[in-house]
Amino acid sequence: MAATSVSASPFLGSWATTIAGEDHTLLQAKAAPPQVRMARPIRPRPMMKNVNEGKGIFAPVVVVVRNIVGKKxxxxxxxxxxxxxxxxxxxxxxxxxxxxxxRQGLIRLAKKNGEKLGFLA
Known part of the structure; x- marks a missing residue:
């Protein structure tokens, strides 16, 4: 039996050469595309509107009064x-x-109840 040298081993060859038939160094150059930084997408600005508009039993009355006397x-x-x-x-x-x-808890509760009833519409 002849001693096989390490260079005769099939595992030392390039997988790229056996699979794609190309040189391994060329595949590495092709595999890594240039890094391109994308600009951040532009976010729409949040609209300042009343989220309680039209909710609650008193909301229609509040909206009518606001329209009559003016916002300010x-x-x-x-x-x-x-x-x-x-x-x-x-x-x-x-x-x-x-x-x-x-006391702070009661004030928060009053605010939540006012929102549910439509006083903050």
């Missing part, structure tokens, strides 16, 4: 009403001895 006046009136309601909640929390965390 309506927002001023709504701000005053919200401030008064927050004062009532604060006074209630003082009378029952609730801490600030519970």
């Amino acid at each position: 006046t309506f927002n001023q009136l709504r701000g005053k009403a919200i401030a008064l309601h927050s004062q009532v909640i604060n006074e209630f929390c003082k009378s029952i001895g609730a801490d600030s965390k519970q």
Whole structure:
């Protein structure tokens, strides 16, 4: 039996040569396409609109009043009403001895209820 040298082994040849019939170095050059950086896609700007529009039982009334008195006046009136309601909640929390965390929770609950009923439409 003759000793086979390492160079006679079929595994030292290129897989590219046996499969594609081309030189391995050429395949490596073809396999790696140039890196091209793509620009970031342009995102549309978020629209500032009321997500509560048309929801809730009082929403139609709120929309009609806003259209009659104007947006600026309506927002001023709504701000005053919200401030008064927050004062009532604060006074209630003082009378029952609730801490600030519970008071904040009640104010959040009032806001959620106002959204559901349509007062923030």
